[in-house]
Amino acid sequence: xxxxxxxxxxxxxxxxxxxxxxxxPQSPAGESPAARIAGEVFADGEQxxxxxxxxxxxxxxxxxxxxxxRAMQAVEAEMKRIGLANIHREPFAIPVSWERGQAAAxxxxxxxxxxxxxxxxxxxxxxxxxxGPVIEIGAGRPEDVERVRGKLKGAIALSTxxxxxxxxxxxxxxxxAQLEKDLKEAGALALMIASDKPHAMLFTAPIEFKARxxxxxxxxxxxxxxxxLQRMLARKEEVxxxxxxxxxxxxxxxxxxxxxxxxxxxxxxxxxxxxxxxxSNDLGPGALDNAAGSAAVLETARAIKSLGLVPRRTxxxxxxxxxxxxxxxxxxxxxxxxxxxxxxxxxxxxxxxAGKPEGxxxxxxxxxxxQIDELMSTYKNLGMSHIEHAAFAGTDNAAFMAEGxxxxxxxxxxxxxxxxxxTVADTVDKADPRDFASCVAALAATAYAIADRPDRFGRxxxxxxxxxLAAETKIDAQWRAVGIWP
Ligand SMILES: [Zn+2]
Numbered sequence: 335x336x337x338x339x340x341x342x343x344x345x346x347x348x349x350x351x352x353x354x355x356x357x358x359p360q361s362p363a364g365e366s367p368a369a370r371i372a373g374e375v376f377a378d379g380e381q382x383x384x385x386x387x388x389x390x391x392x393x394x395x396x397x398x399x400x401x402x403x404r405a406m407q408a409v410e411a412e413m414k415r416i417g418l419a420n421i422h423r424e425p426f427a428i429p430v431s432w433e434r435g436q437a438a439a440x441x442x443x444x445x446x447x448x449x450x451x452x453x454x455x456x457x458x459x460x461x462x463x464x465x466g467p468v469i470e471i472g473a474g475r476p477e478d479v480e481r482v483r484g485k486l487k488g489a490i491a492l493s494t495x496x497x498x499x500x501x502x503x504x505x506x507x508x509x510x511a512q513l514e515k516d517l518k519e520a521g522a523l524a525l526m527i528a529s530d531k532p533h534a535m536l537f538t539a540p541i542e543f544k545a546r547x548x549x550x551x552x553x554x555x556x557x558x559x560x561x562x563l564q565r566m567l568a569r570k571e572e573v574x575x576x577x578x579x580x581x582x583x584x585x586x587x588x589x590x591x592x593x594x595x596x597x598x599x600x601x602x603x604x605x606x607x608x609x610x611x612x613x614s615n616d617l618g619p620g621a622l623d624n625a626a627g628s629a630a631v632l633e634t635a636r637a638i639k640s641l642g643l644v645p646r647r648t649x650x651x652x653x654x655x656x657x658x659x660x661x662x663x664x665x666x667x668x669x670x671x672x673x674x675x676x677x678x679x680x681x682x683x684x685x686x687x688a689g690k691p692e693g694x695x696x697x698x699x700x701x702x703x704x705q706i707d708e709l710m711s712t713y714k715n716l717g718m719s720h721i722e723h724a725a726f727a728g729t730d731n732a733a734f735m736a737e738g739x740x741x742x743x744x745x746x747x748x749x750x751x752x753x754x755x756x757t758v759a760d761t762v763d764k765a766d767p768r769d770f771a772s773c774v775a776a777l778a779a780t781a782y783a784i785a786d787r788p789d790r791f792g793r794x795x796x797x798x799x800x801x802x803l804a805a806e807t808k809i810d811a812q813w814r815a816v817g818i819w820p
Pocket of ligand 1: 624657
Protein backbone atom coordinates (compact mmCIF):
# COMPACT_ATOMS: atom_id res chain seq x y z
CA UNK A 335 0.00 0.00 0.00
CA UNK A 336 1.59 3.38 -0.96
CA UNK A 337 1.36 6.48 1.18
CA UNK A 338 -1.31 8.27 -0.85
CA UNK A 339 -3.56 5.26 -0.76
CA UNK A 340 -2.86 4.84 2.96
CA UNK A 341 -3.74 8.51 3.63
CA UNK A 342 -6.90 8.18 1.58
CA UNK A 343 -7.91 5.01 3.38
CA UNK A 344 -7.13 6.63 6.77
CA UNK A 345 -9.41 9.51 5.78
CA UNK A 346 -12.14 7.09 4.76
CA UNK A 347 -11.71 5.18 8.02
CA UNK A 348 -11.93 8.35 10.13
CA UNK A 349 -14.93 9.49 8.14
CA UNK A 350 -16.61 6.10 8.62
CA UNK A 351 -15.90 6.18 12.35
CA UNK A 352 -17.45 9.63 12.60
CA UNK A 353 -20.44 8.44 10.62
CA UNK A 354 -20.85 5.43 12.90
CA UNK A 355 -20.35 7.56 16.00
CA UNK A 356 -23.16 9.89 14.97
CA UNK A 357 -25.34 7.08 13.65
CA UNK A 358 -25.18 4.77 16.62
CA PRO A 359 -27.08 6.71 19.28
CA GLN A 360 -29.63 8.23 16.93
CA SER A 361 -31.36 6.44 14.11
CA PRO A 362 -30.43 7.24 10.51
CA ALA A 363 -33.08 9.49 9.00
CA GLY A 364 -36.16 7.57 7.97
CA GLU A 365 -35.44 4.36 9.88
CA SER A 366 -38.68 3.32 11.54
CA PRO A 367 -38.96 2.24 15.17
CA ALA A 368 -40.07 -1.20 13.89
CA ALA A 369 -36.85 -1.51 11.87
CA ARG A 370 -34.70 -0.35 14.80
CA ILE A 371 -36.43 -2.75 17.21
CA ALA A 372 -36.20 -5.71 14.81
CA GLY A 373 -32.52 -4.90 14.18
CA GLU A 374 -31.81 -4.76 17.90
CA VAL A 375 -33.60 -8.09 18.52
CA PHE A 376 -31.86 -9.89 15.65
CA ALA A 377 -28.38 -8.51 16.34
CA ASP A 378 -28.21 -8.12 20.09
CA GLY A 379 -31.37 -9.72 21.48
CA GLU A 380 -31.03 -11.74 24.68
CA GLN A 381 -34.10 -13.91 24.11
CA UNK A 382 -32.09 -17.15 23.82
CA UNK A 383 -30.26 -16.39 27.09
CA UNK A 384 -33.60 -15.70 28.79
CA UNK A 385 -34.98 -18.95 27.38
CA UNK A 386 -31.99 -20.87 28.66
CA UNK A 387 -32.11 -19.15 32.07
CA UNK A 388 -35.76 -20.10 32.58
CA UNK A 389 -35.78 -23.61 31.16
CA UNK A 390 -32.19 -24.92 31.49
CA UNK A 391 -31.03 -23.21 34.69
CA UNK A 392 -34.34 -23.09 36.53
CA UNK A 393 -36.29 -25.88 34.83
CA UNK A 394 -39.94 -26.69 35.44
CA UNK A 395 -41.93 -23.86 36.97
CA UNK A 396 -45.15 -25.40 38.23
CA UNK A 397 -47.16 -22.73 40.04
CA UNK A 398 -46.40 -22.95 43.76
CA UNK A 399 -43.09 -24.81 43.25
CA UNK A 400 -39.54 -23.69 44.07
CA UNK A 401 -38.91 -23.41 40.32
CA UNK A 402 -41.75 -20.91 39.93
CA UNK A 403 -40.39 -18.83 42.83
CA ARG A 404 -36.86 -18.84 41.34
CA ALA A 405 -38.29 -17.78 37.99
CA MET A 406 -40.17 -14.85 39.59
CA GLN A 407 -36.95 -13.74 41.32
CA ALA A 408 -35.00 -14.02 38.06
CA VAL A 409 -37.58 -11.92 36.22
CA GLU A 410 -37.57 -9.22 38.93
CA ALA A 411 -33.77 -9.07 38.80
CA GLU A 412 -33.76 -8.80 34.99
CA MET A 413 -36.46 -6.11 34.99
CA LYS A 414 -34.26 -4.10 37.40
CA ARG A 415 -31.19 -4.57 35.21
CA ILE A 416 -33.16 -3.46 32.14
CA GLY A 417 -34.28 -0.36 34.05
CA LEU A 418 -38.06 -0.81 34.03
CA ALA A 419 -40.21 1.32 36.35
CA ASN A 420 -42.73 0.20 38.95
CA ILE A 421 -41.41 -3.36 39.25
CA HIS A 422 -43.45 -5.38 41.71
CA ARG A 423 -45.32 -8.60 42.41
CA GLU A 424 -49.09 -8.75 42.49
CA PRO A 425 -50.06 -11.68 44.69
CA PHE A 426 -53.20 -13.77 44.33
CA ALA A 427 -54.50 -16.82 46.17
CA ILE A 428 -54.66 -20.36 44.81
CA PRO A 429 -57.10 -22.58 46.73
CA VAL A 430 -55.31 -25.94 46.59
CA SER A 431 -51.62 -26.79 46.60
CA TRP A 432 -50.39 -29.87 44.79
CA GLU A 433 -47.12 -31.74 44.63
CA ARG A 434 -46.24 -34.64 42.34
CA GLY A 435 -45.32 -37.93 44.03
CA GLN A 436 -44.24 -41.33 42.74
CA ALA A 437 -46.64 -42.94 40.29
CA ALA A 438 -46.49 -46.53 39.07
CA ALA A 439 -48.78 -48.81 37.13
CA UNK A 440 -48.56 -52.41 36.02
CA UNK A 441 -50.51 -54.83 33.94
CA UNK A 442 -51.13 -57.71 36.37
CA UNK A 443 -53.25 -60.01 34.21
CA UNK A 444 -50.14 -61.29 32.47
CA UNK A 445 -47.43 -61.37 35.07
CA UNK A 446 -46.49 -57.97 36.41
CA UNK A 447 -45.64 -55.75 33.46
CA UNK A 448 -44.86 -52.10 34.18
CA UNK A 449 -46.85 -49.50 32.22
CA UNK A 450 -45.55 -46.02 31.41
CA UNK A 451 -47.68 -43.45 33.23
CA UNK A 452 -47.51 -39.97 34.76
CA UNK A 453 -50.08 -38.26 36.94
CA UNK A 454 -52.02 -35.28 35.70
CA UNK A 455 -51.47 -32.24 37.92
CA UNK A 456 -54.00 -31.28 40.61
CA UNK A 457 -55.34 -34.84 40.69
CA UNK A 458 -55.62 -36.87 43.90
CA UNK A 459 -53.48 -39.80 45.02
CA UNK A 460 -54.87 -43.33 44.88
CA UNK A 461 -55.80 -44.89 48.24
CA UNK A 462 -52.60 -46.95 48.18
CA UNK A 463 -52.12 -49.39 45.31
CA UNK A 464 -55.49 -50.05 43.67
CA UNK A 465 -56.40 -52.84 41.27
CA GLY A 466 -59.26 -52.91 38.78
CA PRO A 467 -60.32 -54.08 35.36
CA VAL A 468 -59.64 -51.68 32.48
CA ILE A 469 -62.84 -50.42 30.84
CA GLU A 470 -62.53 -48.45 27.60
CA ILE A 471 -64.61 -45.31 27.31
CA GLY A 472 -63.55 -44.18 23.82
CA ALA A 473 -63.23 -40.42 23.52
CA GLY A 474 -65.05 -40.04 26.86
CA ARG A 475 -68.11 -38.29 25.46
CA PRO A 476 -71.34 -38.74 27.48
CA GLU A 477 -72.67 -41.41 25.08
CA ASP A 478 -69.39 -43.38 25.43
CA VAL A 479 -69.77 -43.46 29.21
CA GLU A 480 -73.45 -44.46 28.93
CA ARG A 481 -72.51 -47.51 26.84
CA VAL A 482 -70.34 -49.03 29.63
CA ARG A 483 -71.94 -47.47 32.73
CA GLY A 484 -72.84 -50.88 34.22
CA LYS A 485 -69.19 -52.04 34.12
CA LEU A 486 -67.55 -49.01 35.73
CA LYS A 487 -67.91 -49.89 39.42
CA GLY A 488 -64.45 -50.70 40.79
CA ALA A 489 -62.93 -50.22 37.32
CA ILE A 490 -60.07 -48.15 35.90
CA ALA A 491 -61.46 -46.22 32.93
CA LEU A 492 -59.32 -45.77 29.82
CA SER A 493 -60.08 -42.90 27.46
CA THR A 494 -58.54 -42.35 24.03
CA UNK A 495 -59.44 -38.79 23.06
CA UNK A 496 -58.75 -37.49 19.59
CA UNK A 497 -57.38 -33.97 19.46
CA UNK A 498 -56.87 -33.39 15.76
CA UNK A 499 -58.46 -29.97 15.44
CA UNK A 500 -58.46 -26.91 17.66
CA UNK A 501 -62.17 -27.54 18.32
CA UNK A 502 -61.49 -31.11 19.46
CA UNK A 503 -58.56 -29.95 21.54
CA UNK A 504 -60.66 -27.32 23.32
CA UNK A 505 -63.45 -29.89 23.78
CA UNK A 506 -60.98 -32.28 25.42
CA UNK A 507 -59.60 -29.56 27.65
CA UNK A 508 -63.00 -28.37 28.79
CA UNK A 509 -64.97 -31.61 29.20
CA UNK A 510 -62.72 -33.93 31.23
CA ALA A 511 -63.65 -32.41 34.61
CA GLN A 512 -67.33 -33.28 34.05
CA LEU A 513 -66.40 -36.70 32.61
CA GLU A 514 -64.55 -37.53 35.84
CA LYS A 515 -67.55 -36.60 37.97
CA ASP A 516 -69.73 -38.94 35.86
CA LEU A 517 -67.15 -41.72 36.11
CA LYS A 518 -66.87 -41.31 39.87
CA GLU A 519 -70.62 -41.43 40.26
CA ALA A 520 -70.63 -44.69 38.28
CA GLY A 521 -68.06 -46.10 40.73
CA ALA A 522 -64.83 -45.88 38.68
CA LEU A 523 -61.61 -45.77 40.76
CA ALA A 524 -59.36 -43.84 38.37
CA LEU A 525 -58.98 -42.57 34.82
CA MET A 526 -56.14 -43.33 32.41
CA ILE A 527 -55.96 -40.98 29.41
CA ALA A 528 -54.06 -42.14 26.33
CA SER A 529 -51.16 -39.80 25.56
CA ASP A 530 -51.18 -38.59 21.96
CA LYS A 531 -47.43 -37.90 22.10
CA PRO A 532 -44.89 -39.95 20.11
CA HIS A 533 -42.30 -42.40 21.45
CA ALA A 534 -43.95 -43.28 24.78
CA MET A 535 -43.93 -39.68 25.93
CA LEU A 536 -46.46 -38.70 28.58
CA PHE A 537 -48.57 -35.60 28.97
CA THR A 538 -49.71 -33.66 32.00
CA ALA A 539 -52.14 -30.83 32.77
CA PRO A 540 -54.76 -30.13 35.41
CA ILE A 541 -58.22 -31.64 34.91
CA GLU A 542 -60.26 -29.05 36.80
CA PHE A 543 -59.85 -25.31 36.43
CA LYS A 544 -59.24 -22.71 39.14
CA ALA A 545 -56.79 -25.13 40.83
CA ARG A 546 -59.55 -27.32 42.19
CA UNK A 547 -58.74 -30.96 42.76
CA UNK A 548 -59.98 -33.40 40.10
CA UNK A 549 -62.63 -35.97 41.06
CA UNK A 550 -60.44 -39.02 40.32
CA UNK A 551 -56.78 -40.03 40.29
CA UNK A 552 -55.85 -39.41 36.65
CA UNK A 553 -52.82 -40.53 34.71
CA UNK A 554 -51.46 -40.13 31.22
CA UNK A 555 -50.51 -43.51 29.72
CA UNK A 556 -48.11 -44.00 26.80
CA UNK A 557 -49.98 -44.74 23.60
CA UNK A 558 -47.77 -47.80 23.02
CA UNK A 559 -49.09 -49.23 26.30
CA UNK A 560 -52.64 -48.26 25.33
CA UNK A 561 -52.14 -50.37 22.18
CA UNK A 562 -51.07 -53.32 24.34
CA LEU A 563 -54.13 -52.99 26.60
CA GLN A 564 -56.46 -52.65 23.61
CA ARG A 565 -55.05 -55.73 21.89
CA MET A 566 -55.65 -57.75 25.05
CA LEU A 567 -59.14 -56.35 25.52
CA ALA A 568 -59.91 -57.24 21.89
CA ARG A 569 -59.28 -60.87 22.81
CA LYS A 570 -62.23 -60.48 25.21
CA GLU A 571 -59.97 -61.06 28.16
CA GLU A 572 -60.34 -59.17 31.42
CA VAL A 573 -57.35 -56.89 31.70
CA UNK A 574 -56.47 -55.88 35.25
CA UNK A 575 -54.18 -53.02 36.11
CA UNK A 576 -52.60 -51.92 39.39
CA UNK A 577 -52.20 -48.19 39.93
CA UNK A 578 -50.30 -46.45 42.72
CA UNK A 579 -50.20 -42.64 42.64
CA UNK A 580 -48.79 -40.69 45.61
CA UNK A 581 -49.45 -37.00 45.00
CA UNK A 582 -49.61 -34.61 47.95
CA UNK A 583 -52.52 -32.19 48.20
CA UNK A 584 -52.63 -29.25 50.62
CA UNK A 585 -54.35 -25.99 51.46
CA UNK A 586 -54.34 -22.62 49.75
CA UNK A 587 -51.19 -20.63 48.97
CA UNK A 588 -50.13 -17.38 47.35
CA UNK A 589 -48.67 -17.04 43.88
CA UNK A 590 -48.02 -13.76 42.04
CA UNK A 591 -47.69 -11.99 38.72
CA UNK A 592 -44.51 -9.97 38.18
CA UNK A 593 -44.86 -6.63 36.41
CA UNK A 594 -42.69 -3.71 35.31
CA UNK A 595 -43.27 -0.73 33.01
CA UNK A 596 -41.91 1.71 30.48
CA UNK A 597 -44.02 4.78 31.38
CA UNK A 598 -45.56 6.62 28.45
CA UNK A 599 -44.29 10.13 27.52
CA UNK A 600 -47.67 11.67 26.59
CA UNK A 601 -50.46 9.43 27.82
CA UNK A 602 -48.90 7.46 30.66
CA UNK A 603 -52.36 6.60 32.00
CA UNK A 604 -53.10 4.54 28.87
CA UNK A 605 -51.63 1.05 29.06
CA UNK A 606 -50.55 -1.58 26.58
CA UNK A 607 -50.12 -4.94 28.33
CA UNK A 608 -47.45 -7.29 26.97
CA UNK A 609 -47.66 -10.61 28.73
CA UNK A 610 -46.91 -14.31 28.86
CA UNK A 611 -47.10 -17.00 31.50
CA UNK A 612 -43.96 -17.74 33.45
CA UNK A 613 -45.29 -20.94 35.00
CA SER A 614 -45.10 -24.32 33.30
CA ASN A 615 -46.17 -27.86 33.80
CA ASP A 616 -43.72 -30.14 35.58
CA LEU A 617 -42.80 -33.15 33.40
CA GLY A 618 -40.25 -31.04 31.51
CA PRO A 619 -38.66 -27.59 31.65
CA GLY A 620 -41.41 -25.86 29.63
CA ALA A 621 -39.10 -24.19 27.12
CA LEU A 622 -41.73 -23.61 24.43
CA ASP A 623 -44.62 -23.50 26.94
CA ASN A 624 -43.89 -20.85 27.93
CA ALA A 625 -40.33 -19.84 28.75
CA ALA A 626 -40.32 -18.71 25.10
CA GLY A 627 -43.18 -16.24 25.61
CA SER A 628 -41.67 -15.03 28.88
CA ALA A 629 -38.29 -14.54 27.23
CA ALA A 630 -39.98 -12.61 24.41
CA VAL A 631 -41.68 -10.28 26.91
CA LEU A 632 -38.37 -9.60 28.68
CA GLU A 633 -36.55 -9.01 25.39
CA THR A 634 -39.33 -6.65 24.22
CA ALA A 635 -38.65 -4.57 27.33
CA ARG A 636 -34.88 -4.78 26.97
CA ALA A 637 -34.81 -3.90 23.26
CA ILE A 638 -37.09 -0.86 23.59
CA LYS A 639 -35.21 0.42 26.66
CA SER A 640 -31.77 -0.11 25.16
CA LEU A 641 -32.74 1.85 22.03
CA GLY A 642 -33.87 4.72 24.26
CA LEU A 643 -37.36 4.65 22.72
CA VAL A 644 -40.12 6.12 24.89
CA PRO A 645 -43.64 5.47 23.57
CA ARG A 646 -46.61 7.81 23.95
CA ARG A 647 -48.43 5.32 26.19
CA THR A 648 -47.22 3.08 28.99
CA UNK A 649 -46.11 -0.43 28.09
CA UNK A 650 -46.69 -2.77 31.04
CA UNK A 651 -44.83 -6.08 30.98
CA UNK A 652 -46.59 -8.82 32.92
CA UNK A 653 -45.31 -12.32 33.62
CA UNK A 654 -48.31 -14.29 34.81
CA UNK A 655 -48.36 -17.45 36.93
CA UNK A 656 -51.17 -19.96 37.44
CA UNK A 657 -51.89 -20.04 33.70
CA UNK A 658 -51.72 -23.80 33.46
CA UNK A 659 -54.31 -24.13 36.22
CA UNK A 660 -56.83 -22.02 34.27
CA UNK A 661 -55.31 -18.58 33.57
CA UNK A 662 -55.46 -17.74 37.29
CA UNK A 663 -52.80 -15.01 37.15
CA UNK A 664 -54.29 -13.10 34.22
CA UNK A 665 -57.78 -13.41 35.72
CA UNK A 666 -56.42 -12.00 38.99
CA UNK A 667 -54.68 -9.21 37.06
CA UNK A 668 -57.93 -8.12 35.41
CA UNK A 669 -59.77 -8.24 38.76
CA UNK A 670 -57.06 -6.13 40.47
CA UNK A 671 -56.92 -3.61 37.63
CA UNK A 672 -60.63 -3.36 36.82
CA UNK A 673 -60.61 0.44 37.24
CA UNK A 674 -57.94 0.64 34.51
CA UNK A 675 -59.79 -1.42 31.91
CA UNK A 676 -61.10 1.64 30.01
CA UNK A 677 -57.51 2.87 29.78
CA UNK A 678 -56.09 -0.53 28.80
CA UNK A 679 -55.61 -0.17 25.06
CA UNK A 680 -54.63 -3.74 24.18
CA UNK A 681 -53.18 -6.96 25.58
CA UNK A 682 -50.50 -8.73 23.53
CA UNK A 683 -49.88 -12.32 24.52
CA UNK A 684 -47.43 -14.96 23.30
CA UNK A 685 -47.93 -18.67 24.13
CA UNK A 686 -47.41 -20.93 21.09
CA UNK A 687 -43.70 -21.62 21.49
CA ALA A 688 -40.88 -20.33 19.33
CA GLY A 689 -42.02 -21.36 15.83
CA LYS A 690 -41.94 -18.70 13.13
CA PRO A 691 -44.60 -16.00 13.36
CA GLU A 692 -47.36 -16.10 10.75
CA GLY A 693 -49.69 -13.34 11.91
CA UNK A 694 -52.00 -12.56 14.79
CA UNK A 695 -55.06 -14.10 16.42
CA UNK A 696 -57.52 -11.23 16.77
CA UNK A 697 -59.89 -13.42 18.79
CA UNK A 698 -63.17 -12.76 17.03
CA UNK A 699 -62.44 -9.09 16.22
CA UNK A 700 -62.61 -8.43 12.42
CA UNK A 701 -62.98 -4.73 13.31
CA UNK A 702 -59.23 -4.77 14.09
CA UNK A 703 -58.17 -6.17 10.68
CA UNK A 704 -57.15 -2.91 9.02
CA GLN A 705 -55.03 -1.81 11.99
CA ILE A 706 -53.39 -5.24 12.30
CA ASP A 707 -52.56 -5.22 8.57
CA GLU A 708 -51.03 -1.77 8.98
CA LEU A 709 -48.88 -3.04 11.89
CA MET A 710 -47.72 -6.09 9.92
CA SER A 711 -46.74 -3.89 6.98
CA THR A 712 -44.15 -2.17 9.19
CA TYR A 713 -42.25 -5.46 9.54
CA LYS A 714 -43.16 -7.06 6.23
CA ASN A 715 -39.97 -9.09 5.89
CA LEU A 716 -40.87 -11.15 8.96
CA GLY A 717 -43.31 -12.91 6.64
CA MET A 718 -46.47 -12.33 8.67
CA SER A 719 -49.70 -11.83 6.78
CA HIS A 720 -52.42 -13.90 8.42
CA ILE A 721 -55.18 -12.68 10.74
CA GLU A 722 -57.00 -15.54 12.45
CA HIS A 723 -60.46 -14.63 13.73
CA ALA A 724 -61.09 -17.89 15.63
CA ALA A 725 -61.35 -17.31 19.35
CA PHE A 726 -60.37 -19.61 22.20
CA ALA A 727 -59.83 -19.27 25.93
CA GLY A 728 -56.55 -21.17 26.02
CA THR A 729 -54.15 -18.53 27.29
CA ASP A 730 -53.81 -15.27 29.21
CA ASN A 731 -55.69 -13.08 26.75
CA ALA A 732 -59.02 -14.60 27.84
CA ALA A 733 -59.81 -12.35 30.81
CA PHE A 734 -58.90 -9.22 28.79
CA MET A 735 -61.06 -10.41 25.91
CA ALA A 736 -64.04 -10.89 28.23
CA GLU A 737 -63.56 -7.23 29.25
CA GLY A 738 -63.89 -6.17 25.60
CA UNK A 739 -60.24 -5.16 25.30
CA UNK A 740 -58.50 -5.82 21.97
CA UNK A 741 -56.28 -8.86 22.50
CA UNK A 742 -53.67 -10.08 20.04
CA UNK A 743 -52.07 -13.50 20.42
CA UNK A 744 -49.07 -14.19 18.21
CA UNK A 745 -50.02 -16.75 15.55
CA UNK A 746 -47.08 -19.09 15.04
CA UNK A 747 -46.07 -22.21 13.16
CA UNK A 748 -47.08 -24.96 15.63
CA UNK A 749 -45.02 -27.79 14.09
CA UNK A 750 -42.45 -27.79 16.89
CA UNK A 751 -44.95 -26.94 19.63
CA UNK A 752 -47.72 -29.54 19.92
CA UNK A 753 -45.60 -32.74 19.76
CA UNK A 754 -43.72 -31.73 22.93
CA UNK A 755 -46.37 -29.66 24.72
CA UNK A 756 -46.48 -30.47 28.48
CA THR A 757 -43.93 -33.29 28.03
CA VAL A 758 -40.40 -34.05 29.17
CA ALA A 759 -39.20 -33.06 25.67
CA ASP A 760 -40.24 -29.39 25.83
CA THR A 761 -36.61 -28.27 25.89
CA VAL A 762 -34.50 -25.36 24.59
CA ASP A 763 -33.27 -27.29 21.52
CA LYS A 764 -36.83 -27.10 20.09
CA ALA A 765 -36.42 -23.34 19.56
CA ASP A 766 -34.83 -22.26 16.29
CA PRO A 767 -32.97 -19.02 17.14
CA ARG A 768 -33.90 -17.26 13.88
CA ASP A 769 -37.59 -18.18 13.97
CA PHE A 770 -37.68 -17.21 17.64
CA ALA A 771 -35.99 -13.87 16.90
CA SER A 772 -38.72 -13.20 14.30
CA CYS A 773 -41.38 -13.82 16.98
CA VAL A 774 -39.69 -11.49 19.44
CA ALA A 775 -39.16 -8.79 16.82
CA ALA A 776 -42.86 -8.96 15.87
CA LEU A 777 -44.02 -8.80 19.48
CA ALA A 778 -41.69 -5.93 20.36
CA ALA A 779 -42.37 -3.86 17.23
CA THR A 780 -46.13 -4.33 17.66
CA ALA A 781 -46.08 -3.43 21.34
CA TYR A 782 -44.15 -0.25 20.63
CA ALA A 783 -46.29 0.72 17.62
CA ILE A 784 -49.59 0.29 19.52
CA ALA A 785 -48.21 2.23 22.48
CA ASP A 786 -46.82 5.02 20.30
CA ARG A 787 -49.51 5.58 17.63
CA PRO A 788 -51.26 9.00 17.80
CA ASP A 789 -54.77 7.50 17.78
CA ARG A 790 -55.90 4.60 19.87
CA PHE A 791 -55.62 1.00 18.62
CA GLY A 792 -59.12 -0.44 18.23
CA ARG A 793 -61.59 0.18 21.02
CA UNK A 794 -63.08 -1.49 24.07
CA UNK A 795 -66.28 -3.38 23.23
CA UNK A 796 -69.43 -2.66 25.19
CA UNK A 797 -70.90 -5.35 27.45
CA UNK A 798 -73.58 -6.07 24.82
CA UNK A 799 -70.91 -6.43 22.11
CA UNK A 800 -68.86 -8.79 24.29
CA UNK A 801 -71.97 -10.94 24.86
CA UNK A 802 -72.57 -11.04 21.11
CA LEU A 803 -68.94 -11.97 20.43
CA ALA A 804 -69.09 -14.70 23.11
CA ALA A 805 -72.20 -16.20 21.51
CA GLU A 806 -70.80 -15.98 17.97
CA THR A 807 -67.45 -17.56 18.83
CA LYS A 808 -68.99 -20.05 21.32
CA ILE A 809 -66.33 -19.01 23.81
CA ASP A 810 -68.73 -18.33 26.70
CA ALA A 811 -68.64 -21.95 27.98
CA GLN A 812 -64.85 -21.78 28.11
CA TRP A 813 -64.92 -18.43 29.93
CA ARG A 814 -67.42 -19.87 32.39
CA ALA A 815 -65.23 -22.93 33.08
CA VAL A 816 -62.31 -20.70 34.10
CA GLY A 817 -64.51 -18.37 36.13
CA ILE A 818 -64.31 -15.16 34.06
CA TRP A 819 -67.89 -15.15 32.84
CA PRO A 820 -71.18 -15.34 34.74
ZN1 LIG B 1 -48.89 -22.07 27.69
